Amino acid sequence: xxxxxxxxxxxxxxxxxxxxxxxxxxxxxxxxxxxxxxxxxxxxxxxxxxxxxxxxxxxxxxxxxxxxxxxxxxxxxxxxxxxxxxxxxxxxxxxxxxxxxxxxxxxxxxxxxxxxxxxxxxxxxxxxxxxxxxxxxxxxxxxxxxxxxxxxxxxxxxxxxxxxxxxxxxxxxxxxxxxxxxxxxxxxxxxxxxxxxxxxxxxxxxxxxxxxxxxxxxxxxxxxxxxxxxxxxxxxxxxxxxxxxxxxxxxxxxxxxxxxxxxxxxxxxxxxxxxxxxxxxxxxxxxxxxxxxxxxxxxxxxxxxxxxxxxxxxxxxxxxxxxxxxxxxxxxxxxxxxxxxxxxxxxxxxxxxxxxxxxxxxxxxxxxxxxxxxxxxxxxxxxxxxxxxxxxxxxxxxxxxxxxxxxxxxxxxxxxxxxxxxxxxxxxxxxxxxxxxxxxxxxxxxxxxxxxxxxxxxxxxxxxxxxxxxxxxxxxxxxxxxxxxxxxxxxxxxxxxxxxxxxxxxxxxxxxxxxxxxxxxxxxxxxxxxxxxx
Amino acid sequence: xxxxxxxxxxxxxxxxxxxxxxxxxxxxxxxxxxxxxxxxxxxxxxxxxxxxxxxxxxxxxxxxxxxxxxxxxxxxxxxxxxxxxxxxxxxxxxxxxxxxxxxxxxxxxxxxxxxxxxxxxxxxxxxxxxxxxxxxxxxxxxxxxxxxxxxxxxxxxxxxxxxxxxxxxxxxxxxxxxxxxxxxxxxxxxxxxxxxxxxxxxxxxxxxxxxxxxxxxxxxxxxxxxxxxxxxxxxxxxxxxxxxxxxxxxxxxxxxxxxxxxxxxxxxxxxxxxxxxxxxxxxxxxxxxxxxxxxxxxxxxxxxxxxxxxxxxxxxxxxxxxxxxxxxxxxxxxxxxxxxxxxxxxxxxxxxxxxxxxxxxxxxxxxxxxxxxxxxx
Numbered sequence: 060x061x062x063x064x065x066x067x068x069x070x071x072x073x074x075x076x077x078x079x080x081x082x083x084x085x086x087x088x089x090x091x092x093x094x095x096x097x098x099x100x101x102x103x104x105x106x107x108x109x110x111x112x113x114x115x116x117x118x119x120x121x122x123x124x125x126x127x128x129x130x131x132x133x134x135x136x137x138x139x140x141x142x143x144x145x146x147x148x149x150x151x152x153x154x155x156x157x158x159x160x161x162x163x164x165x166x167x168x169x170x171x172x173x174x175x176x177x178x179x180x181x182x183x184x185x186x187x188x189x190x191x192x193x194x195x196x197x198x199x200x201x202x203x204x205x206x207x208x209x210x211x212x213x214x215x216x217x218x219x220x221x222x223x224x225x226x227x228x229x230x231x232x233x234x235x236x237x238x239x240x241x242x243x244x245x246x247x248x249x250x251x252x253x254x255x256x257x258x259x260x261x262x263x264x265x266x267x268x269x270x271x272x273x274x275x276x277x278x279x280x281x282x283x284x285x286x287x288x289x290x291x292x293x294x295x296x297x298x299x300x301x302x303x304x305x306x307x308x309x310x311x312x313x314x315x316x317x318x319x320x321x322x323x324x325x326x327x328x329x330x331x332x333x334x335x336x337x338x339x340x341x342x343x344x345x346x347x348x349x350x351x352x353x354x355x356x357x358x359x360x361x362x363x364x365x366x367x368x369x370x371x372x373x374x375x376x377x378x379x380x381x382x383x384x385x386x387x388x389x390x391x392x393x394x395x396x397x398x399x400x401x402x403x404x405x406x407x408x409x410x411x412x413x414x415x416x417x418x419x420x421x422x423x424x425x426x427x428x429x430x431x432x433x434x435x436x437x438x439x440x441x442x443x444x445x446x447x448x449x450x451x452x453x454x455x456x457x458x459x460x461x462x463x464x465x466x467x468x469x470x471x472x473x474x475x476x477x478x479x480x481x482x483x484x485x486x487x488x489x490x491x492x493x494x495x496x497x498x499x500x501x502x503x504x505x506x507x508x509x510x511x512x513x514x515x516x517x518x519x520x521x522x523x524x525x526x527x528x529x530x531x532x533x534x535x536x537x538x539x540x541x542x543x544x545x546x547x548x549x550x551x552x553x554x555x556x557x558x559x560x561x562x563x564x565x566x567x568x569x570x571x572x573x574x575x576x577x578x579x580x581x582x583x584x585x586x587x588x589x590x591x592x593x
Numbered sequence: 594x595x596x597x598x599x600x601x602x603x604x605x606x607x608x609x610x611x612x613x614x615x616x617x618x619x620x621x622x623x624x625x626x627x628x629x630x631x632x633x634x635x636x637x638x639x640x641x642x643x644x645x646x647x648x649x650x651x652x653x654x655x656x657x658x659x660x661x662x663x664x665x666x667x668x669x670x671x672x673x674x675x676x677x678x679x680x681x682x683x684x685x686x687x688x689x690x691x692x693x694x695x696x697x698x699x700x701x702x703x704x705x706x707x708x709x710x711x712x713x714x715x716x717x718x719x720x721x722x723x724x725x726x727x728x729x730x731x732x733x734x735x736x737x738x739x740x741x742x743x744x745x746x747x748x749x750x751x752x753x754x755x756x757x758x759x760x761x762x763x764x765x766x767x768x769x770x771x772x773x774x775x776x777x778x779x780x781x782x783x784x785x786x787x788x789x790x791x792x793x794x795x796x797x798x799x800x801x802x803x804x805x806x807x808x809x810x811x812x813x814x815x816x817x818x819x820x821x822x823x824x825x826x827x828x829x830x831x832x833x834x835x836x837x838x839x840x841x842x843x844x845x846x847x848x849x850x851x852x853x854x855x856x857x858x859x860x861x862x863x864x865x866x867x868x869x870x871x872x873x874x875x876x877x878x879x880x881x882x883x884x885x886x887x888x889x890x891x892x893x894x895x896x897x898x899x900x901x902x903x904x905x906x907x908x909x910x911x912x913x914x915x916x917x918x919x920x921x922x923x924x925x926x927x928x929x930x931x932x933x934x935x936x937x938x939x940x941x942x943x944x945x946x947x948x949x950x951x952x953x954x955x956x957x958x959x960x961x962x963x964x965x966x967x968x969x970x
Binding site for chain 2: 212381437513523
């Protein structure tokens with residue numbers, strides 16, 4: 060008898076976190092891995108952001124002042140790659156790791172060892188990619204879209220490292236997705252039917268399927284590049300009978316779902332925060348789920364709207380114009396539902412809510428400029444100008460990024476058991492909000508006036524807008540260092556948080572104490588209507 | 594800088610005050626073709642619809658934000674779905690989109706009407722310049738030339754005052770007649786470029802191995818400027834497009850002189866040049882075609898762009914050096930300059946490379962050597 064008790068006792072100990080640095084290397088715990096993902100993406104965010112500031116410094120005035128055009132191209136390319144694959148995507152995977160097991164009432168992710176691997180691939184992949192900047196001939200300089208033949212025949216030698224890094228990132232994403240799907244489909248608490256799942260879980264389930272569908276396509280594209288470069292094939296080389304435009308079709312067949320991969324989880328996050336602070340149930344839960352599914356489906360049939368100028372037949376142009384315009388319908392439904400959730404609620408405006416409302420407004424501005432871009436004849440004038448730069452930064456920065464920041468403020472009491480300082484959080488919000496608009500709003504104008512993107516120097520009529528944009532970029536960039544300060548201050552000396560840290564918060568994660576225990580639910584919790592969104 | 598910010602602030606106020614009147618610096622150009630005007634109207638229509646949607650959506654949102662606050666004693670309602678509302682805000686946006694799609698389709702169909710042209714011009718992108726070729730029925734009368742950035746390096750590096758046409762000036766304009774349907778056949782020699790003249794409302798990628806069609810009927814004489822809009826390597830920002838539209842009679846006269854001077858130039862190719870003549874011409878050619886990669890001092894940017902100073906090629910066999918410049922190195926950034934330069938330019942640039950940057954081979958390359966070499970191949 061005493062032996063059995065002793066054994067139980069021993070088991071208990073084995074389930075706590077290990078000590079020291081090896082805890083992080085060997086961990087299979089979803090919270091530890093989520094933490095690793097989030098810190099990693101924050102580090103990448105600062106590296107990619109520093110590159111953006113190098114770009115904005117050079118563009119502050121016309122003329123070449125600080126860097127050479129060749130290095131400028133490396134900066135734009137790496138800024139894009141690092142922000143997409145290093146900052147936004149890992150941040151969402153980190154949030155998924157932390158939140159999905161708690162939200163579905165599971166003890167951990169379904170495949171914990173693979174979870175460890177999918178994270179630890181990333182630091183190596185990105186070290187390899189960033190190291191190419193210090194190699195002879197420089198790093199990737201062909202834009203984050205790496206169109207052939209600039210990225211094959213005309214690429215620097217380091218392109219092979221870039222290809223390998225992209226393969227690794229893809230493998231990591233696929234493993235992460237499999238894990239998320241397995242967790243959601245198999246480990247939900249009894250009673251949590253699919254149509255009772257929290258919106259963040261729903262959006263990630265669909266995102267994970269998108270990732271599994273398109274990451275192999277990206278892997279195929281870079282593999283063909285590898286063969287063109289090293290084994291004399293001619294997939295994308297016109298002189299050998301290949302087709303450079305085929306590269307773009309393949310890339311954007313990956314690339315368009317990819318941009319929704321970066322926004323669907325954001326929709327999920329905002330669908331948690333707005334009901335919480337409006338103290339009212341999410342309006343139109345069912346239509347929200349169907350809207351996300353429709354957007355995911357449409358994302359596969361609109362890719363060539365990135366390529367309106369490559370010279371497609373009229374029928375092709377019309378098809379991609381109409382299908383692209385259609386996306387506005389389910390996206391509109393989501394925006395209207397969020398507003399209807401706020402309508403006649405009882406709202407308070409803590410930092411996560413401020414970021415969420417800014418998300419709705421600024422993402423909608425990005426969506427409206429998206430409709431303008433979908434109109435093919437007008438797109439000929441917008442294509443590859445700063446109008447496009449303004450559009451996708453509006454959906455990615457105050458869109459995807461603001462949702463991630465909102466999520467951090469919203470769930471940090473659950474993660475750390477400590478509350479952030481509300482007035483510092485609000486200050487961070489207003490600095491970011493002003494910075495982001497001062498940076499990107501003028502870019503609409505410089506684009507319409509005719510400034511091409513990806514140029515290190517520009518004609519004199521674009522000077523005013525570029526100067527404002529650069530000032531905004533520095534405001535925005537340095538206010539994110541302030542965010543880091545707020546985070547560290549919270550972790551070190553935040554006031555203790557209660558289990559249900561927000562008055563209006565719903566969901567199984569708020570049933571757990573703050574900070575959440577190392578293993579979320581050792582016994583399946585009861586799924587009640589009180590904690591459900593549906 | 595302070596002035597610029599002030600100017601921007603007053604500009605913003607003027608913009609808001611003026612409402613619909615938008616300056617070129619702020620908005621898409623109306624342009625000088627029927628198509629560009631239609632595109633502009635389409636752009637403004639869609640823009641106003643988007644603004645209207647924005648006003649309604651954000652109006653409701655901010656009304657809610659200001660009225661339905663806990664601090665104002667708002668008590669949360671309990672509604673959370675309405676099939677009627679959901680249907681309404683699915684159907685109404687769809688109808689708005691159909692309203693947008695109809696004019697968009699009409700304009701697009703017109704843009705694709707590429708037939709019935711009065712003249713054809715081939716537009717070929719190179720790293721980092723454009724080649725224009727008038728495609729005439731009579732091949733002997735066809736005329737082609739390169740058009741490269743003419744903004745002096747000193748302006749780019751801020752050592753002299755920037756001109757009004759900074760980065761938008763080329764050594765030779767593309768000339769076209771007004772009121773004629775000019776068809777542009779766009780392609781590329783190396784990577785993908787994009788040819789865009791905002792005032793014509795047309796833009797198309799220049800893709801190696803593909804021929805894309807564009808057309809324009811320009812109504813007003815004038816000089817119209819654009820830029821390459823597809824990232825094409827380090828000097829992507831430095832390959833402007835300048836098109837000069839002129840009355841037809843003027844154009845015809847200009848074209849006739851160009852064709853006859855071209856014939857004269859071909860005849861002088863067999864002349865021998867002195868060392869000094871070769872060095873002067875060679876330095877000029879090197880500055881335009883070689884120095885962006887191999888650098889003005891011939892040191893290059895190894896390993897991608899090798900040095901010419903002290904190189905094996907520039908100090909080895911003259912004919913090998915000539916044929917390397919003529920044929921390029923396939924699979925590398927070294928282009929086949931035989932297609933771009935004439936015999937005088939080729940001979941002089943090779944002569945210059947062999948006798949500058951500390952290279953001192955001492956031999957002479959003449960235009961006739963280039964012609965012989967080309968014939969021998």
